[in-house]
Amino acid sequence: MPTFTLRVFRGDPTRGEFKDYRVEAEEGMVVLDVIHRLQATQATDLAVRWNCKAGKCGSCSAEIDGQPRLMCMTRMDLFAEGEPITVAPIRAFPLIRDLVTDVAFNFEKAKTIPPLRLKPPEPDGTYRMMQEDIDRIQEFHKCIECFLCQDVCHVMRDHEENKPAFAGPRFFIKLASLEMHPLDTRDRTAFGRTTAGVGLCNITKCCTEVCPEGIHITDNAIIPLKERVADSLDPIVWLLRKFRSQKTQPV
Amino acid sequence: MANVDYETHEHDVVVIGAGGAGLRAAIEAAAQGVSVGLICKSLLGKAHTVMAEGGIAAALGNVWPEDTWQVHFRDTMRGGKMLNNWRMAQLHAQEAPERVLELERWGALFDRTKDGRILQRDFGGHRYARLAHVGDRTGLEMIRTLQYHGIHQGIDVYMECTIARLLKDGERVSGAVGYWRPHGKVVLFKAKAVVLATGGIGKAWKITSNSWEYTGDGHALALWAGADLIDMEFVQFHPTGMVWPPSVRGILVTEGVRGDGGMLKNNKGERFMFNYIPEFFKGETADNEDEADRWYDDKKSNRRTPDLLPRDEVARAINAEMKAGRGSPHGGVYLDIASRRPADYIRRRLPSMYHQFKELAGVDITKEPMEVGPTCHYVMGGVRVDADSTAATVPGLFAAGEVAGGMHGSNRLGGNSLSDLLVFGRRAGLHAALYAKDFGGPLTVDAGQVEAVAREVLEPFSRAGGENPYAIQADLQETMQNLVGLIRSERELKEALRTIETLKARAKRVRAEGARTYNPGWHTALDLRSLLAVAECCAMAALERKESRGGHTRDDHPYTDDQWGRVNVVLRLRDGALQLSREPLPEMPAELRALFQERK
Numbered sequence: 001m002p003t004f005t006l007r008v009f010r011g012d013p014t015r016g017e018f019k020d021y022r023v024e025a026e027e028g029m030v031v032l033d034v035i036h037r038l039q040a041t042q043a044t045d046l047a048v049r050w051n052c053k054a055g056k057c058g059s060c061s062a063e064i065d066g067q068p069r070l071m072c073m074t075r076m077d078l079f080a081e082g083e084p085i086t087v088a089p090i091r092a093f094p095l096i097r098d099l100v101t102d103v104a105f106n107f108e109k110a111k112t113i114p115p116l117r118l119k120p121p122e123p124d125g126t127y128r129m130m131q132e133d134i135d136r137i138q139e140f141h142k143c144i145e146c147f148l149c150q151d152v153c154h155v156m157r158d159h160e161e162n163k164p165a166f167a168g169p170r171f172f173i174k175l176a177s178l179e180m181h182p183l184d185t186r187d188r189t190a191f192g193r194t195t196a197g198v199g200l201c202n203i204t205k206c207c208t209e210v211c212p213e214g215i216h217i218t219d220n221a222i223i224p225l226k227e228r229v230a231d232s233l234d235p236i237v238w239l240l241r242k243f244r245s246q247k248t249q250p251v
Numbered sequence: 252m253a254n255v256d257y258e259t260h261e262h263d264v265v266v267i268g269a270g271g272a273g274l275r276a277a278i279e280a281a282a283q284g285v286s287v288g289l290i291c292k293s294l295l296g297k298a299h300t301v302m303a304e305g306g307i308a309a310a311l312g313n314v315w316p317e318d319t320w321q322v323h324f325r326d327t328m329r330g331g332k333m334l335n336n337w338r339m340a341q342l343h344a345q346e347a348p349e350r351v352l353e354l355e356r357w358g359a360l361f362d363r364t365k366d367g368r369i370l371q372r373d374f375g376g377h378r379y380a381r382l383a384h385v386g387d388r389t390g391l392e393m394i395r396t397l398q399y400h401g402i403h404q405g406i407d408v409y410m411e412c413t414i415a416r417l418l419k420d421g422e423r424v425s426g427a428v429g430y431w432r433p434h435g436k437v438v439l440f441k442a443k444a445v446v447l448a449t450g451g452i453g454k455a456w457k458i459t460s461n462s463w464e465y466t467g468d469g470h471a472l473a474l475w476a477g478a479d480l481i482d483m484e485f486v487q488f489h490p491t492g493m494v495w496p497p498s499v500r501g502i503l504v505t506e507g508v509r510g511d512g513g514m515l516k517n518n519k520g521e522r523f524m525f526n527y528i529p530e531f532f533k534g535e536t537a538d539n540e541d542e543a544d545r546w547y548d549d550k551k552s553n554r555r556t557p558d559l560l561p562r563d564e565v566a567r568a569i570n571a572e573m574k575a576g577r578g579s580p581h582g583g584v585y586l587d588i589a590s591r592r593p594a595d596y597i598r599r600r601l602p603s604m605y606h607q608f609k610e611l612a613g614v615d616i617t618k619e620p621m622e623v624g625p626t627c628h629y630v631m632g633g634v635r636v637d638a639d640s641t642a643a644t645v646p647g648l649f650a651a652g653e654v655a656g657g658m659h660g661s662n663r664l665g666g667n668s669l670s671d672l673l674v675f676g677r678r679a680g681l682h683a684a685l686y687a688k689d690f691g692g693p694l695t696v697d698a699g700q701v702e703a704v705a706r707e708v709l710e711p712f713s714r715a716g717g718e719n720p721y722a723i724q725a726d727l728q729e730t731m732q733n734l735v736g737l738i739r740s741e742r743e744l745k746e747a748l749r750t751i752e753t754l755k756a757r758a759k760r761v762r763a764e765g766a767r768t769y770n771p772g773w774h775t776a777l778d779l780r781s782l783l784a785v786a787e788c789c790a791m792a793a794l795e796r797k798e799s800r801g802g803h804t805r806d807d808h809p810y811t812d813d814q815w816g817r818v819n820v821v822l823r824l825r826d827g828a829l830q831l832s833r834e835p836l837p838e839m840p841a842e843l844r845a846l847f848q849e850r851k
Binding site (some may be wrong): 012026027028029030033039040041044045046047048049050051052053054055056057058059073075096097098100102103107110111113115116118126127128129130131134137138141142143144145174178181183184 | 293294295296297298299301302355356357358360362363366367368385386388391392395399400402403408410433434462463464495496497498499502503603606607610611612719720721722725763764765766768769770771772773775
């Protein structure tokens with residue numbers, strides 16, 4: 001059985017350091033398995049968040065050798081046996097302890113997004129939606145809220161001062177999913193421009209790269225949002241939309 | 252002794268658990284205008300509901316207009332081998348369609364039919380294609396929809412908070428005490444009504460689809476508060492969990508694979524399910540491959556494939572094939588969808604299964620079969636409730652979802668859990684709110700009770716040299732896996748009960764290292780109390796029921812016995828001791844009984 005050196009961050013907001021542990025890994029194991037083995041045998045109080053262990057809940061986000069990843073979907077056979085594997089908490093949020101951070105920021109931002117405002121039903125009382133009209137939004141609904149996109153977004157990662165007026169990629173796809181929802185009647189362009197700060201994003205696509213669900217965050221959500229925000233400032237487009245009294249079609 | 256400082260919150264209704272049932276309960280209670288607190292052990296949106304894959308069962312009749320609540324009711328009762336609380340099964344079948352449409356009005360986007368309605372898929376034990384779904388990530392859609400609807404309803408959400416005990420004022424419930432997982436401080440919730448929505452007990456087994464959270468907290472809280480538990484012997488082993496590599500053993504493979512055309516095969520390539528069709532389902536099950544294959548497209552003139560028998564039947568069949576030496580190399584059987592469906596169909600219908608096998612097992616399910624085997628998945632047993640109000644036998648206590656017993660009888664059909672969460676979650680929230688509004692007299696909490704719980708919670712820190720909590724948990728999981736598993740016997744169940752006694756003694760000496768800040772070792776030490784309580788209940792009830800039915804198979808009593816079909820095994824705690832009794836099932840009215848005579 002191969003033995004790995006795991007270099008795990010241990011500590012709290014007041015002090016912390018990377019500690020090396022030697023752990024055995026069996027065939028097919030992922031980083032989270034090895035962390036659990038460590039916890040059961042060498043460090044019972046090692047703080048880590050996890051739930052499903054199958055890439056569905058988005059709880060076990062961490063920075064593994066500097067890459068934002070889910071621990072449960074990162075196989076040990078990615079790594080060479082001799083080199084230490086660094087496991088650190090995600091950096092964009094305040095540390096609680098070891099690998100666990102305080103992600104309350106995201107739950108606060110979630111509350112600010114204006115919810116769905118439902119249009120009236122069809123004459124027969126039902127709501128009809130065609131599959132091709134919801135394919136794009138279903139892609140956004142795949143989000144598991146691991147917040148890796150938030151972690152890697154340099155608007156927040158390196159600029160704490162941007163956080164109050166910036167919602168981050170996770171909430172841009174939430175915003176886009178509502179804006180493109182066939183049953184929604186609300187206009188969120190002003191919200192997107194001001195409160196959510198869509199304009200601060202400069203399309204480096206870091207969020208798209210780390211998304212474990214493969215959501216095209218930048219191309220399919222953020223760029224269309226930016227276009228809507230820009231259109232809403234253009235008086236001619238604004239008048240046209242008013243005249244047609246409908247939302248612009250998603251790109 | 253550590254200090255017993257604690258913070259206090261007060262609500263009309265406190266909901267414990269924020270999966271589908273808890274969220275739906277909280278939303279409904281808030282809609283009644285009472286103050287609501289929603290408490291969850293994990294972050295919001297991470298509860299087990301998020302992992303549900305295949306769909307929500309509801310007789311919408313979008314694909315098969317013949318489908319009605321009566322057919323759904325009948326399927327549910329037959330799937331549960333008639334041990335279900337008939338009134339719960341009726342309410343569930345009647346109300347599920349409206350609950351699904353309500354989710355759509357709150358923003359959920361289910362896969363569509365060609366005419367723009369909600370598409371429905373086939374699943375085990377359901378006569379018609381009945382499951383509203385979103386690919387194979389239906390639970391994610393459901394919990395996100397409830398979560399994002401819920402955060403605008405004025406509900407106070409308490410995340411990463413574990414409840415250790417319920418409080419009583421005389422006979423009635425008056426609140427709950429727990430601790431914050433991030434910083435370890437003790438917290439009191441005063442409440443007129445408490446809704447349990449804590450899910451199941453699957454973490455007591457070694458091979459399980461359940462996460463760390465599933466430690467039977469609600470079952471144990473109810474038991475300790477004096478409430479009745481029923482049907483605790485009935486545990487569902489989902490027939491298809493991953494078996495390889497070892498680290499992913501038990502992770503769920505959705506029944507949707509079989510619903511969409513997947514076939515079970517042994518190492519000889521035989522579709523062995525045709526050899527395991529029980530008498531009870533013979534009339535409605537195809538007995539040859541041609542008819543089974545035709546059934547996917549023509550349900551009127553063909554009987555359904557045995558690959559979609561209820562889960563208990565399929566799990567036992569897989570187990571028998573494995574024992575007979577006809578299993579796959581890693582101790583499972585084969586599940587093959589690649590030879591029936593094209594690759595793009597599989598990737599579109601089952602994207603997360605494709606991803607999961609590709610990433611974790613290096614298997615391309617569009618080209619090769621999966622290896623699968625039974626995994627502990629769900630407990631049918633739980634808190635005994637009134638069907639209409641979800642009220643437990645202790646005043647002020649309500650229960651909904653997996654923690655409640657009765658709805659699914661001895662075996663749950665796939666897809667009936669998500670609908671159960673919505674139907675009874677809503678009912679729990681409604682009736683808890685009504686109870687709170689009618690609440691008479693002052694809401695009093697005995698500080699002595701609170702301090703006693705606080706001391707109990709902090710005790711593991713004071714035991715230098717005590718045992719490692721993970722070692723005790725692993726030994727319990729091994730015991731339940733080997734002795735209280737899919738196939739049981741008197742000798743093994745008695746051995747399990749003896750082992751649980753020694754584990755309980757060891758758990759009293761368990762230690763927590765380090766400090767209170769986000770300390771999983773400490774949390775595991777505390778979860779052992781509920782885990783051991785539910786394990787004992789399960790083993791006791793399993794020893795009592797001397798027959799085989801649904802999620803309870805006895806090697807020494809292999810047949811289903813009509814006498815046992817009339818009773819629930821009930822457990823309650825009196826003067827510190829578990830009492831067990833057999834109590835008659837509620838009697839089904841004649842007009843519903845008639846539904847079972849119409850068609851074989």
